[in-house]
Amino acid sequence: MNLKDLQNAAERLGEHPQDHGWRQFFRLVARDLSDPSSDLSSILERCALRQPAHSPGHLINLFGIALKSVAPEDFALLGAPASEVARAALLGRMAREHADGIATIVEQRRNSFTGARRFLVPQVILSACLPRHSRSGLCFADLGTGLGIMPKQINNEKLFTAFSADLPWPGGVPAYREAPIRRALAVDRGPFPDLHWVRECYGSSEYYDSLFGELVFALDAVDVNGATTETCEVDLLDTAVLRQFLHRWPIHAANLSYVLYEIAPDRRTQIINTLRDNLRPPGLIIVTEPRAELTRQGCETLVYCDYRTDPYRLCTVSDGHFIGEVTALEDYDEFTARYPIAFQPS
Numbered sequence: 001m002n003l004k005d006l007q008n009a010a011e012r013l014g015e016h017p018q019d020h021g022w023r024q025f026f027r028l029v030a031r032d033l034s035d036p037s038s039d040l041s042s043i044l045e046r047c048a049l050r051q052p053a054h055s056p057g058h059l060i061n062l063f064g065i066a067l068k069s070v071a072p073e074d075f076a077l078l079g080a081p082a083s084e085v086a087r088a089a090l091l092g093r094m095a096r097e098h099a100d101g102i103a104t105i106v107e108q109r110r111n112s113f114t115g116a117r118r119f120l121v122p123q124v125i126l127s128a129c130l131p132r133h134s135r136s137g138l139c140f141a142d143l144g145t146g147l148g149i150m151p152k153q154i155n156n157e158k159l160f161t162a163f164s165a166d167l168p169w170p171g172g173v174p175a176y177r178e179a180p181i182r183r184a185l186a187v188d189r190g191p192f193p194d195l196h197w198v199r200e201c202y203g204s205s206e207y208y209d210s211l212f213g214e215l216v217f218a219l220d221a222v223d224v225n226g227a228t229t230e231t232c233e234v235d236l237l238d239t240a241v242l243r244q245f246l247h248r249w250p251i252h253a254a255n256l257s258y259v260l261y262e263i264a265p266d267r268r269t270q271i272i273n274t275l276r277d278n279l280r281p282p283g284l285i286i287v288t289e290p291r292a293e294l295t296r297q298g299c300e301t302l303v304y305c306d307y308r309t310d311p312y313r314l315c316t317v318s319d320g321h322f323i324g325e326v327t328a329l330e331d332y333d334e335f336t337a338r339y340p341i342a343f344q345p346s
């Protein structure tokens with residue numbers, strides 16, 4: 001990854017159709033990275049050297065979160081109505097003054113934004129696909145879980161009912177159906193993200209304040225429900241550790257939501273292959289990733305099954321925060337013919 005890759009990523013992020021407080025920042029970064037001798041170029045090169053397995057888009061994203069975290073007041077001024085030259089000068093000064101703090105965060109953390117509604121699509125898929133006859137029950141792992149709430153939300157009817165009407169599918173609003181899961185594991189790299197870090201990963205805007213409110217509401221709801229899950233620190237890039245983890249439990253189904261886009265493209269296939277080779281039957285993997293590396297609105301969901309070489313290209317979700325609609329992709333009909341989805345009466 002070189003400076004040009006980072007500049008291209010910042011430019012593309014600055015063109016995202018939705019603007020919830022980050023767009024101006026990414027444009028400013030792209031502008032500054034055109035000068036290889038700028039303070040910003042120097043700190044980002046340093047970060048890229050320390051984290052070669054990051055995708056360029058994620059490194060820019062994480063840099064922004066780190067900067068907001070170490071200097072929140074100055075960060076707010078970057079979006080103030082000042083000239084672009086003045087804001088670029090401020091960004092340069094911030095990069096210079098906080099270089100060590102930023103590098104430390106980039107080394108230890110990732111963008112762990114955790115969405116309160118992202119369990120909705122996996123709930124429908126898991127309840128449609130997983131066989132109900134398994135005597136001992138199945139083990140499910142949410143890989144790159146962020147805060148770790150998603151495994152607790154699975155099979156929580158109250159939360160499904162609270163959110164599902166805002167995300168209709170082609171056949172209507174899915175009916176709640178329990179998935180036959182005995183144990184659900186929340187998996188992320190260490191240090192495991194906590195609520196404070198997840199809050200840092202939300203943008204600064206009323207829109208994000210409201211989404212964070214939903215996350216807190218969901219956290220309360222899973223507490224009351226008393227769902228128990230286990231938390232495991234695993235670096236998905238460490239193939240030997242991942243393989244060992246998959247066998248130890250053992251795991252039958254896995255979910256990856258907004259995880260692979262953070263990782264350099266050449267390492268993503270290795271993770272999927274390790275999962276495919278080491279999951280127990282039915283070897284279900286649900287992968288939801290932002291469209292075009294986070295530069296287009298919404299995301300796509302693919303489903304891998306152990307009997308099929310290619311994943312089912314199932315659907316798109318119109319908004320990455322899972323409010324909007326689910327639209328069929330080319331394998332939707334084939335998938336739903338094999339695994340029927342129940343819908344609420346309209």
Ligand SMILES: C[S@@+](CC[C@H](N)C(=O)[O-])C[C@H]1O[C@@H](n2cnc3c(N)ncnc32)[C@H](O)[C@@H]1O
Binds near residue numbers: 234
């Ligand atoms: C953007 S968050 C998504 C959180 C959650 N899945 C969701 O959709 O709301 C991505 C998460 O993937 C995790 N992640 C990225 N690379 C990882 C790796 N190599 N091993 C384990 N977790 C990783 C990050 O730490 C982060 O918490």
